[in-house]
Amino acid sequence: MNIARKSILEKGRGRTRKLAKLEYLYEKESLYFVQAAESVKDLVLEELKNLNGQDLKPVFRGVWFKASKADFYRIVYGSRLVSRVLAPLATFPCRDKDDLYKAAKKIHWEEFLTLKTTFSINANVSESSITHSNFAGLRVKDAIADYFRDRTNKRPSVDAHDPYIMINLHIHRDVATLSIDASGGPLHKRGYREETVAAPMQETVAAAIVRLSGWDGSLPLYDPMCGSGTLLCEALMSYCRVPAQVFRTGFGFERLPDFDPDLWERVKAEAREAILALPENLLMGSDISEHSVHAARTNLMGLHHGGRVEIQVKDFQEIPAIENSLILTNPPYGIRMGKGQDMNLFYQKFGMFLRERCRGSQAYVYFGEPRFIKKMPLAPSWKRPLKIGGLDGKLVKYELY
Numbered sequence: 001m002n003i004a005r006k007s008i009l010e011k012g013r014g015r016t017r018k019l020a021k022l023e024y025l026y027e028k029e030s031l032y033f034v035q036a037a038e039s040v041k042d043l044v045l046e047e048l049k050n051l052n053g054q055d056l057k058p059v060f061r062g063v064w065f066k067a068s069k070a071d072f073y074r075i076v077y078g079s080r081l082v083s084r085v086l087a088p089l090a091t092f093p094c095r096d097k098d099d100l101y102k103a104a105k106k107i108h109w110e111e112f113l114t115l116k117t118t119f120s121i122n123a124n125v126s127e128s129s130i131t132h133s134n135f136a137g138l139r140v141k142d143a144i145a146d147y148f149r150d151r152t153n154k155r156p157s158v159d160a161h162d163p164y165i166m167i168n169l170h171i172h173r174d175v176a177t178l179s180i181d182a183s184g185g186p187l188h189k190r191g192y193r194e195e196t197v198a199a200p201m202q203e204t205v206a207a208a209i210v211r212l213s214g215w216d217g218s219l220p221l222y223d224p225m226c227g228s229g230t231l232l233c234e235a236l237m238s239y240c241r242v243p244a245q246v247f248r249t250g251f252g253f254e255r256l257p258d259f260d261p262d263l264w265e266r267v268k269a270e271a272r273e274a275i276l277a278l279p280e281n282l283l284m285g286s287d288i289s290e291h292s293v294h295a296a297r298t299n300l301m302g303l304h305h306g307g308r309v310e311i312q313v314k315d316f317q318e319i320p321a322i323e324n325s326l327i328l329t330n331p332p333y334g335i336r337m338g339k340g341q342d343m344n345l346f347y348q349k350f351g352m353f354l355r356e357r358c359r360g361s362q363a364y365v366y367f368g369e370p371r372f373i374k375k376m377p378l379a380p381s382w383k384r385p386l387k388i389g390g391l392d393g394k395l396v397k398y399e400l401y
Helices: 025-029 038-050 069-078 097-105 133-152 203-213 230-240 261-273 290-301 343-357 370-375
Strands: 009-012 015-018 031-035 054-059 062-066 084-093 118-126 165-172 175-181 221-223 283-287 310-313 326-329 361-367 382-388 391-400
Touching (some): 038 203, 203 361, 230 283, 230 326, 283 290, 343 370
Parallel strands (some): 283 310
Antiparallel strands (some): 031 062, 031 084, 054 062, 361 391
């Protein structure tokens, strides 16, 4: 439910007066912010350009950009690499708790909330006089509660798990920015993962690996240790142009006072019309675990054309050959390997498999534990750190002549 923007009335001292309409920062300047991991920021910049983002300004842990309202909706709906998109309401000096409280209380919160809806606050503080993120978040919560209490003698409730609206506070070097989370939750949660395995790869990590591989469908793609199929799912969505958030049922930008539902429906319709079919035998995978293969098949079946991805129960050592293809995989490590496994031997065998049975192919292997790169009996073409999704791994490319 969107709270339509109307004239705002304030009661006080026995009379009613009309409040001046506020125009928020994202409205005045068409300015937005994406949160993104530092190790993929170059990919995020490229993606934002492709989605018509303008005036891109990378900063620590994200990128400021400008966009029309339609392109803003498209970016939230289609970005595969960012973790959240924020619509900034106001930026202001914030030297102490009083500055924060006063500025937060100036927002016309009834444009975003009612007494029956809930909110949450995510706060982050760095290099500032206010040093505790939780304390900063509490001051904003107090300002919102007092804003409503002054007008109605009641206040909306906080719900950290499933709020109606998410408010973001960022303070850096005594400058604060209050924003609405336009995503409505972390964007790596695509919604296709119905079945899972131990330590599954986060979707944004898989999307970054697909992007770095440069796969465009000109070669078959094979994942010989597919787990629950996240790499295959992200490769399918990328090739078929399936919007990353096609399964999300609600977005934070629907809570903004200037939300345009007709425009949003047109953006979704255009995206659906652009979806491509997946050719047979273009995406394939296998795994030694029957449970993993079942999970991968289940997850893929929920996607457009996911039934065309062939997946088998098979140890990679039983695969006769993968030639003239692109191999994309995230070998098991740590908890996924279980106890009693000889990790050094495992990677030696996998390297031999690539060298002897995958001629004419390229392999992109993600190492969640980079120390095992040295155990592969292959010389890498390049290595790329990927610190994203709580992992600190490396993607390694092997040319298999």
